[in-house]
Amino acid sequence: MNETIKTLLNHRSIREFKNTKLTNEQVNCIIQSAQQASTSSYMMAYTIIGVTDPQIKAALAEVSGQSYVKNNGHLLVFCADLHRQTHTASQEMFNQMIENLENSEHFLVSAIDAALAAQNAAIAAESMGLGICYLGSLRNDLARVDELLSLPQHVIPLFGMAVGVPAHQPERKPRLPKSAVYFENKYEAHDDIVQAFDDKIASYYQTRSENSRKDTWTAQMHRRFSKTIRMDVTDLVQKKGFNKR
Amino acid sequence: MNETIKTLLNHRSIREFKNTKLTNEQVNCIIQSAQQASTSSYMMAYTIIGVTDPQIKAALAEVSGQSYVKNNGHLLVFCADLHRQTHTASQEMFNQMIENLENSEHFLVSAIDAALAAQNAAIAAESMGLGICYLGSLRNDLARVDELLSLPQHVIPLFGMAVGVPAHQPERKPRLPKSAVYFENKYEAHDDIVQAFDDKIASYYQTRSENSRKDTWTAQMHRRFSKTIRMDVTDLVQKKGFNKR
Numbered sequence: 001m002n003e004t005i006k007t008l009l010n011h012r013s014i015r016e017f018k019n020t021k022l023t024n025e026q027v028n029c030i031i032q033s034a035q036q037a038s039t040s041s042y043m044m045a046y047t048i049i050g051v052t053d054p055q056i057k058a059a060l061a062e063v064s065g066q067s068y069v070k071n072n073g074h075l076l077v078f079c080a081d082l083h084r085q086t087h088t089a090s091q092e093m094f095n096q097m098i099e100n101l102e103n104s105e106h107f108l109v110s111a112i113d114a115a116l117a118a119q120n121a122a123i124a125a126e127s128m129g130l131g132i133c134y135l136g137s138l139r140n141d142l143a144r145v146d147e148l149l150s151l152p153q154h155v156i157p158l159f160g161m162a163v164g165v166p167a168h169q170p171e172r173k174p175r176l177p178k179s180a181v182y183f184e185n186k187y188e189a190h191d192d193i194v195q196a197f198d199d200k201i202a203s204y205y206q207t208r209s210e211n212s213r214k215d216t217w218t219a220q221m222h223r224r225f226s227k228t229i230r231m232d233v234t235d236l237v238q239k240k241g242f243n244k245r
Numbered sequence: 246m247n248e249t250i251k252t253l254l255n256h257r258s259i260r261e262f263k264n265t266k267l268t269n270e271q272v273n274c275i276i277q278s279a280q281q282a283s284t285s286s287y288m289m290a291y292t293i294i295g296v297t298d299p300q301i302k303a304a305l306a307e308v309s310g311q312s313y314v315k316n317n318g319h320l321l322v323f324c325a326d327l328h329r330q331t332h333t334a335s336q337e338m339f340n341q342m343i344e345n346l347e348n349s350e351h352f353l354v355s356a357i358d359a360a361l362a363a364q365n366a367a368i369a370a371e372s373m374g375l376g377i378c379y380l381g382s383l384r385n386d387l388a389r390v391d392e393l394l395s396l397p398q399h400v401i402p403l404f405g406m407a408v409g410v411p412a413h414q415p416e417r418k419p420r421l422p423k424s425a426v427y428f429e430n431k432y433e434a435h436d437d438i439v440q441a442f443d444d445k446i447a448s449y450y451q452t453r454s455e456n457s458r459k460d461t462w463t464a465q466m467h468r469r470f471s472k473t474i475r476m477d478v479t480d481l482v483q484k485k486g487f488n489k490r
Contacts, residue, residue, distance in 0.1 A: 004372035115360030127249035
């Protein structure tokens, strides 16, 4: 097993960081790695905002409800960006582009482009001994995040990433078995596999060193979806010119 | 610079593969790496289909119009999956879950989860000396791909990935400069930076070893968006129970 695979398999989300800022060299290396990820039809349809202003960090931490949004070595916000593609377009050209730009195909393209770049950033950071945590929690109030980062039309925040020197070492969180997420040639029923995983994960939750509790994966998922959350994501996304048709 | 960063920075999409199938060990390592990627609220909202059936591969190659969808060492299709989360839910629970499950927040969650897993798969493959190419082209006919892979409600194909032993070595494709995609604290105007990149990329296109042509990035983007493509993605996505509200 090579060093890269070891890094990939060793991932765990880090939620407590030492009070050490990333160096410019580390940030540059992370961003350069992010940029070399694959991109759909060369669109590079994302922007990364590095947040260093303490007031903006505090405001983002308030949106997320997570202390590690404020306390970390560096904070990144990954945005879908279809603004750059209209650069220097005449009004006539822009009018032609907009129908296509604002469809759900390009909402997908920009979200996927941003995610591929983000995962390269995560792997680069982890390969240097840093820890990371994705912050979907910024979508608790996407309009506020959008405003805080002064994003123009056709740019929206998608998620953040806290990076830094780990100050704890949580257990590696179990994943569904391969046979539950990987199939050959066609989708297959796998309820019994998920059931067996629930038994396994119940024991993980009871015995792990931090936040031990009685739970299963299926119960979590049922709770997660049983009340609506973030129904306002749609409004902000469409208002900013994404996913409109 | 460590080996992992070298792998990340060395990425180029490979579109010609030697006639060598991946071993089971290689496939297992790639899928295991994919699975350890971060996942939003532990949802693991994706499924990966490995396509080995020659008839299905041929049909997918027809959808994409790309020969390397048929000719590769292994073919993966990454799907958004919100079906698994409703596993064993009673009808009453399912009815409660559906409002939330079908919103655009969870469309985003599943697309991002799938993309993070995919990028781990890509990096794992590249670290082993294999090459990869993402296949957004499967969205040329998403309904056909959906049917070919027998995907149930709340599962949709997003993109494919061809993996294999590289049979060519294209140049590394230039990226926008860091100053065009990375900003501190707020979004900044960067038209002049994109303009300078257009000059650079014009020279890349004229001198590269394969498919040389006269072009700029901005001109490509204007062409890309000036006519509509894949407007039917929305229909299939919504029909399958995603992105409905």
